[in-house]
Amino acid sequence: MPPGYTDSEIIAAGYSIPQLKSGGFDALTLSDNGYSLSQLYTHYTATELKAANFLLSELKVYFNATELKVALYTATELKPYFTLQQLIDAGYTATELITAQYTLVNLYEVNYPVSTLYTLNYTATEVYNAGYVVLSDLKTAGYTATNVKTLFTLQELF
Numbered sequence: 001m002p003p004g005y006t007d008s009e010i011i012a013a014g015y016s017i018p019q020l021k022s023g024g025f026d027a028l029t030l031s032d033n034g035y036s037l038s039q040l041y042t043h044y045t046a047t048e049l050k051a052a053n054f055l056l057s058e059l060k061v062y063f064n065a066t067e068l069k070v071a072l073y074t075a076t077e078l079k080p081y082f083t084l085q086q087l088i089d090a091g092y093t094a095t096e097l098i099t100a101q102y103t104l105v106n107l108y109e110v111n112y113p114v115s116t117l118y119t120l121n122y123t124a125t126e127v128y129n130a131g132y133v134v135l136s137d138l139k140t141a142g143y144t145a146t147n148v149k150t151l152f153t154l155q156e157l158f
Contacts, residue, residue: 011025017030075087105131
């Protein structure tokens with residue numbers, strides 16, 4: 001960018017967004033000088049645009065859950081805008097999803113692996129009550145006959 005000019009003067013000179021970005025202009029500076037999110041989203045990341053004070057309710061129009069997770073939005077923040085499956089696909093953990101007020105039943109409904117719930121110390125009764133009722137799945141996940149003995153008949157266990 002030409003030396004000796006103010007940011008506003010350089011921006012007003014008609015440079016393209018890629019030229020301005022390569023010249024060191026961040027999304028906040030461009031936003032402060034009248035550029036809209038719809039003009040900036042193809043040139044800046046969700047993280048950069050978040051730093052430029054664009055709202056999540058605006059960013060979710062242009063970015064998916066994975067991109068917004070990279071921008072450090074929590075599952076709780078994204079829950080109003082994305083499905084549970086989209087949050088799982090974005091890489092949110094069971095712990096993050098439970099913190100976002102999803103239930104074990106919700107996780108069961110999208111076929112969340114019971115083995116993951118086992119590693120998080122959910123009891124056999126908790127996962128069974130959520131819908132994970134196939135004995136072989138519970139065994140494969142790590143639950144023992146002792147863990148599930150009150151949930152199945154003796155014949156079912158052996």
